[in-house]
Amino acid sequence: MLSDAYQPILERVFGFPSLRPGQADIIEAILQRNHVLGVMPTGAGKSLCYQLPALVLDGLTLVVSPLVALMDDQVAALRLSGVAAETINGNRSRSDNLAAWQQVSAGHAKLLYLAPERMMQPRMIASLQRLPINLIAVDEAHCISKWGPAFRPDYVGLSQLGDLFPDVPIAAFTATADRATRRDICEKLFNRSGRVFSQGFDRPNIHLAVQPRRNLQRTLLEFVRSHPGQSGIVYCLSRKSTENTAALLRSHGVAALPYHAGLDASERLEHQQMFMSQNGVVMVATVAFGMGIDKADIRFVFHTDLPASMEAYYQEIGRAGRDGLSADTLMLYGLADIVQRRRFIEESDADPEFQRHEHQRLNLLLGYCEGAGCRRQALLGAFDERLEEPCGNCDNCRNPPEVREGLVEGQKVLSAAHRTGQRFGAAYLIDVLLGNATTRIQEWGHDSLPTFGVGREHNKDEWRSIVRQLVAGGFLAADIGGKGGMSITPKGRRLLSGAETFRFRIDPQVVTGRSRPGPGSEEKHDALVERKDQELFERLRETRLTLARTHNVPAFMIFSDRTLTDMAARRPRTPAELKLVHGVGDVKVKKFGEVFLSAIDRHGTDQMQRGLTIGEGPPGMSRESPRIDSQDALERSRSESGNEGKQDALADRENRELFEHLRETRLTLARTHNVPAFMIFSDRTLIEMAVRKPRSLPELKSVHGIGDVKLAKFGEVFLSAIDTHVSAQVQHGLPSG
Template sequence: MSTGIREAREALKLYFGYEQFRPMQEQIISNVLGGQDVLVLMPTGGGKSVCYQVPAVVMPGLCVVVSPLIALMKDQVEALLVNGIPAAYLNSSQSGEEQYDIENKCLNGAIKLLYVSPEKLLSAGFFSFLKRLQVSLFAVDEAHCISAWGHDFRPEYTQLRALKQQFPAIPVVALTATADKLTQKDIQEQLQLNQPEVFVASFDRPNINLMVQSGQNRLHKITEFLGRHHGQPGIIYCLSRKATESLAKKLKENGYNATFYHAGMNAQLRAKAQEAFLRDDVQIVCATIAFGMGIDKSNVRWVIHYNLPKNIEGYYQEIGRAGRDGAKSDALLFYSFADVINMRNMLSENDKAQTELQLVKLERMQQFAEATFCRRRILLQYFGETMPKDCGNCDICRNPPTSFDGTLLVQKALSAIARTQERVNMSLLVDVLRGSRNSQVLSSGYDRIKTYGAGRDIGTLDWHRYLHQMLNAGLIELAYDQNYTLKLTDQSRQVLFEGRKIELVKFEEVKQQDEPRIKEKPKREIIRDALFERLRALRKRLADELNVPPYVVFTDSTLQEMAAEKPTNKIAMLSISGVGAQKFERYGHDFISEIIAFMTEEQAKGSAIKGATHLVTWEAYKQGYSPEEIAQQRKLNPITIYSHLATLLEQGYAIPVKDFVSKREYDSIVEAIEKLGRDAKLKELFEYLDERYEYFKIRLSLAMYKKQYAW
């Protein structure tokens, strides 16, 4: 193993609290440490930041990170500082004096990571300033913004090719969560990367439950959904600014703690809304996609799309803001064909060179929404990744649709299209089939055709679903240039005149999982969840005191592991994923105290918590009670209490052995330990010492000897 990788692993544990790298991280870091340009495609929450933050710590000098949003820089710098890594940012939100101070720290070698916006990087004189520093690495975050083929193109990014022109010998790592092959190629060319190694991680986020529901009664469905996610932070993405405000207002009227966010708000109001959400002061934010890359919040438990996104890249990146910590999360998409029409109209207003590509991407998004098999497989296939079996964590897998002979139903629809001279759109066709007597049907004389009312036994929503399937199967076409009227195809004629049979899929709404048949949680899980809430409250208090978002202290997944494992000493706490040495020194003792207090309270209530009984003894001992008094209070044998004290000493608690063992006794016991070996059994020591000393004295002395405590 190279020295660099060994140092990288040590840095990962020391600063980030993780024992090992995630898939691909070590290979990426190895290439970066070797001075190689790298392009990294890794899903949101997959650990992209570690790919440049760890090398920045290990390499001499400074890493410059180009980041598109001030809020994102601020969050990442706060998290690095909490982890004990010197970091700073330079952007337009700071005064000249603040920027001057940070630049001086950089010149003095006191900063390891410096975050800058593209505008700051390219501002007059900044490259000259960087040339006075020992720059070890450039990291370009959200690199898809550089490509006009990407889903979030930003013109200011196109000038970043100057990095390689000005600093040809310094490696560049470009990172993004979403980029198809065309965008990947464009990123490499635009940044002028030198024969970069390209790393494409798995896009699978198995912890996210994928769901699609019809767009009818959205508000009612959202409140039902929120009822199952009480107190959990989440984002609702809406198509328009007006919709974000309207929905937030309705949710607040229903008792939910919600706010809104969109590009039409002034910067101060946007910052206030985002800060409230990041700090868990607000549970729900209703937002347009303007609420995007700055969301580095690890404990978002759900994302709802109120409207259909315009492409799979955007959808994937937005749902990726849920469950960044790896814990279970939900992604719910509402879909209606009206959303497709609205989106097509919006896209058609764009530059013609881009419109065709964007319309193709929209069609892929529509196919995902109308899927009849595992949604995750469709999602991964889009990014060029195959999945050998269904995921089991999407609505289709949980509620597989059943097929039926839909030939007669399809014939009715095709006949109605033919008899209306192919002049009806989907909604009007459904009205005709269901026998509606609205003004458009009657004024067009469609109430007089043979198939009028032929499908009145099928509901409006189901008709739309069947027509979407017919559209996807090529049985009908949509004339986008003729007000979205439906047209027959060669395949239509095969069904109408040549006896071709058609299978359709019948859908049922997925039953929610909060029905009475759900088993009551075991006592162990109830206690674990209660402790998690206690730890979450402690995290919020500490975060507020430090003026940082709660997830910067510890992620939800770290708290969940604490709640499950209940660490009550330093060694146990440091074994929790996400607890590094720096964070332990800062927060570890507070969380240990909270866990001990919780376990003591539960033990006092009669709850049987494994490993808690000696902690109850510890709480009583700290209050000044003798082992005999504690035994009397707890109705236990004094020998049991002494055994608890020995366990506590072994776990690193400050138990004064001198109160229970004399110096003469200790020396005699140590002599026996050194004779028989430190791994000798208590019984062996007891017998060797002619049974002169009680077991608890031997155990206390042995623990003290092994800990190498001075007498």
Template sequence: MSAVTAPAPQLTAARQALKRYYGYDNFRPMQGDIIQSILAGNDTVVLMPTGGGKSVCFQIPAVVSEGVCVVVSPLIALMKDQVEALKANGIVAAYINSSVGQSEASDITRAALSGHLKLLYVSPEKLLSDGFLQFLTRVNVSIFAIDEAHCISSWGHDFRPEYTQLGALRQHFPSTPIIALTATADRLTQRDIRTQLHLHEPKVFLSSFDRPNINLVVRPGQDRLGQILDFIGRHPKDAGIIYCLSRKTCETVAQKLQQKGIKAGHYHAGMTPNQRGSVQEAFLQDDLQVIVATIAFGMGIDKSNVRWVMHYNLPKNIEGYYQEIGRAGRDGSPATALLFYSFADVMSMREMVTKDVPQRQAQLNTAKLERMQQFAEAASCRRRILLHYFSEDLGHDCGNCDICRNPPITFDGTLLAQKALSASARTQQRVAINLLIDILRGMRNQAVLQHGYDQLKTYGAGQDLPYLDWYSYVHQMLNDGLFYIAYEEGYALKITERGQQVLKGQLPVSLKKFQVAEKAEKQTRASKKAAADAAAAGSGSPEAKLFERLRQLRKQIADEQGVPPYVVFTDTTLQEMAREQPTSRVAMLSVSGVGMKKFETYGEAFIEAIIQHGPPRPVPNVEDAEEDFAPAPTPRTAAKAADRDVNSTEDTTFQLHRQGLTPDQIAEQRGLVVGTVRAHLERAYAKGLDLRLQDFLSDSQVAEIAAARAQLGGAPALRDLFDHLREKYDYFQLRLAGIKLQRG
């Protein structure tokens, strides 16, 4: 399949869909090119970091294409999360897995056959089950999207055997484009994705793995709990995740945090599904601040306002570590990844990754653990190490990790690097780290003599340095991108293009001896105090107070609808609202993250909160402003502003309603938005005032809503009721019916 270009009308439709459904004016870097490739019918591989916007890459093509996009996803929680977010944006989506009953599944399959559905999420087991592939042949499938595609490779960190059977899609659907997406895939995993899915000349998009908003920190493993409590004490409102090695540690740490008054819960595979679901839901709903979990928690969790991730123990590989820290700062705002490290952790993890597994797998696990250990012990920029692991060169130190803030002593290591590179080259790049060091040090063991490496010109070129020094320096060269490890060739060191430049004398190398300096602790304490002072100063500002008010409103709405708060709006969107204070439809729609559907569902309630908070910020050149700006003050609008005391303004609205005016007429007369008027009427009705309910709901409609509530269990979340009634009634009507039914 040769790469072709999507037609211009489709690209225009894609940009319009981004604004309408997601509320954004422009695609993120690379998203537009990926969408163009998919719309052109190309098989596509997308490697993009967590939080980089992978989902939009297939969701937008699904919306603007005819037919149904089938999304293969590994976890029920991930499917539920994404489908809720899609529905909140006004996109028709559903999932089928073991949690869906037969009746509901039948409704979903009918919607897929009719073309009403745009995205259908399924597990790989469901996709490959008897009859489901045959069912899909009757559906107009626009795209297959394979999410978390690294699960297909045994070289990956999260191998799932059922993923290896997904190659059957090409057999049954030879002309349907397939897009494979992942946030964590090294060189071998990338190769497996392409070959096992039988992709036709795929277009490969490798986004930068850099997450510059995440502050990378490694700390000694002493007094971990004390350090955790100190950190949370300085970030009392920030949500975070603590990853632990064992279930018992999860429970113990969570209990210790609870004893200190922190809203914390634990999560591990030893809990029942209901227990795990309850804890996860509480975290997503912002009812828990901290989750203490094993790695069983988190894949695909789209909570955008996680501000920090801690690793109580050393992860077993860099891929897992990278994916887990990627759950922090998905909204692009500053976040912290804190790793506690001790050599005892290495020993425990080494035993864990080699126990009861085949020798080949044990060797691979050990090699990847050693790379993780090198990261923890690194003496150079940690972000560059992460990026080099994924074959990316940042080109400069990041300035946002503990090493950059406390640079170790460096020396010119060009000659040492050239010795190591030359020794590797003279072995035809066939030797692993330990054997390379033996050659450099002039050792006469069996491995050296058997292959004649004692005859090489570089044999003994580094005999003046002890083994541990060479071990450190070679690992620094790995971290700096001079070598990479070819796991499939006996873990041989291979020289990169950057390494060739060093070998030829075209590029100097600095090597570092890491040592803990007292100034680092002093700097850390100073930065902590500065951050705390800044937070204290900022927390009392009008903008910060409005942001907190909007967060409370979001939480209230989310609880009513039974969805996570970030599904309503992300923290980033609320921060922009607090900063810009939009008080009209067009102004609100100009806020990033406010699409048409979200404005219709939530926008007016947030406008009301902004108006009640205080007068909007002054708009320059108001006489030239479009309709998205507030009009210039007049005596009449000034009187209205004075009238915005909450109780009196609700009373005024209610009296106009009793006079027979509709919400639209009241809104026009009072200079309010319709959503504000509806909120006033709803609160008046809840207080017991005599609302003319027949203006909004007939007796038969109330009865229909009552029957639906009974089917769902009496007092369902509004979101569930809204979906169950196929969006026939809006939330205002559903809430009025609820009040009516409570009154009897």
């Protein structure tokens, strides 16, 4: 069986007892030397699908990636797990690139990461053709398709790979590809001969919400404040808006950084590294930021403007919640966005067929925004995927909007547009309908029109919503030339004659948080951590941050939030128990185990010194009072585990205390090794440690996500941390789990 070839490596290097659903099929197809296209949701483990075969096969695996930061992060993470990986890119010095190439050419590297433009240089191709290449992996493969949401000319040259390396399997991966894009990728990369594996697009841990843009600043501030201390992305359409929005957030105490193409490369890199390595940083960015960002604990994505398409929207929100824990998204949009997006398409140099295709994609997105049904069903439907039941977790499911028959309202707006010569914008038409005799209306004599004042049954905001929905529905067209006049489309003329129907939704009140649950919703969407486990979780996150800074890697590369959550619940005491935590492999046990175990021990000691009993909160704090940001993450991890014993452990304050101690241990290690904390161990691994409390290296190795190399590097540190925590409990007469 092929699994016999990769299972030992999966456990020894990555610390995973098994693969996720869908990964095995892709990995085995690659090992059988098939060309493969893997369409997998963000966070589903795409990188493991080529990293694991790379370690099974003899020779070198080439990985084509669009972003230098992503390559650097993945190489750093692989090295922490004991894998010989290299990258050659423009951010490194010539001597560093030369040293990397010497390692590759000498056969000492298993993976080489390259950007597409460097990969396809004739000199590089000639050099690579002399090496024993066993696999070529193309990440973000949708960039090769002109139908994709992020077409990059640099990717076009990759269509030559099949001819340049005729006997080498090509594995392409993307999280964002509709049917046309998938077909285009297969045609360009392997002449339609590859096998396509689509795991589906559903990301049930992401809460979807869309609102008409009313008060942008207030809505943004309320949304960000509802995620205190958490990392997130705010997407803006322009560079100026990016700078202004970042400044607004900073003025209200939020650690916000701008990111756009107008910044010099060094400043962009500095901001990205801060975002990757620190907790609680909010990146305010144009769409130039985010592709391939390997940060697992992004808790929210906010759009100040309408994205370019459903594919772009899916890709951008998909950067949240890669650790499988709950994440929130909110998109704001307005009539001006629709006009602007239409203008972008009309003024492009693309051929008419491509423009028509882009208009269709925009219409699909507008239908999603204005729809009254389940957001998740609509989103998945755009990718030819069916969700049988409403999700119960999006804004429409939780607060179903009222939908009304709008024939009369639609005809009033269209009549006003017709009688005013189809040359005025929405605000003017609304004033006519409301009977506002402005100076301009009187100058044009439009206060004497039959439609003047016929719309007083609605207020200005309601008419704005109706006009927006008429434009989105294709009944009205805004002047693409920039003057803003509203003209009646053929579909609108049919509505005037009664041959078309129009229904409009009543925009709900602005809600920045999650309100009452709808049918079918589950508590796991609203809670991740037991309140009494919160302190340990935070302590473990701090430990992770320290380690991340030490190792100069993003925090999630030490351990994910999911691992920290598991660790806080389990409170492992030994490396063996730590190894049972999800996401803790042998290498990370060796590298970071002692630090996190020590953090858990210290947490228990502090708890005893405060005289707290298991399950109690700090003095003066109500058990019902709100906790700090990662509380939701831990509770959700508990509720999703399906393991009653684990749930009981997470309900124990001791687990949370130990989890915090482990996070501090991880943070210390991260600083020592100059890597982001997550590269030591994930939060999920720390949580499992906190629950299991391993007391030996074999026990620590059984924690999820701990491989041999990390066990050797960090195991003793984490075991010591757990021992300290447990000993302190015993000294104070508390149960030790």
